[in-house]
Amino acid sequence: MKSITGALGFRIASPVASGLYWSSIWLAIGAVILSIMLTGSSVDETNLLPWVFGVHGFSSFAGGFVSARRAGRKGWYFGLANGLMYTLLILIISFLATDANWTITVPTLLLITSLTGAFGGMLGVNTGSNN
Template identity: 70%
Template sequence: MSSLSRIFGLRNASPVASGLYWSGIWLAVGAIILSILLAGSSLKESGMLPWVFGVHGFATLAGGFVSAKKSGRRGWYFGMANGLLYSALLLAISFLATDAGWSTAVPILLLVTCLSGAVGGMLGVNAGSAAKTR
């Protein structure tokens, strides 16, 4: 991976931006899995909301893990920032793309993403290289 960053000159210095990139990757993987599950089973679209919250929660958990591991300090802070920015981006995109309005699912999504991002951040800061040298 480091050879690719040297070739293309791509280096991300921000821990939260790195976490958001990984959250987006895991969101895409989760969306593909949910699409296959929806097409290949008797699951209805109306019953997908818990699964969607699970995908968003896992995506922010992974993003919080990456951001805190990269920062090496204040894991819950970087993880929760990742979850908050992830939610803000998701809400902006859903409003602009489908004119989605405010519903009861929005505060639940915000709670799920912030908490799972914070938990991922707490796990990530302890998995980083700075935690091993203490």
């Protein structure tokens, strides 16, 4: 039986691009969970910022893990690169979609995603098959 990548006929060559792909998947899952949380509970949108940072942090962690696992070396480097690229994409999308302002949340998001991406990379490089 062929794997999904073999059946579809393509494979993402860059470890960082692969990490960004998985980061976006986890971001979408987190956004759906936060939407369900907003509609199904008494959580206000004003109290949602820590949850949003948590979703971004976990998404960056997962992307850093995948990118370092694919690279097989320099886990913190590939995880940090994934976190920085992830933050850049989120900022570009949020600016273009909602004309977001540059507040203290931007450096906070950058710090969270960079650190969690690097940490995910450090863990992911040790789980690869290249060891």
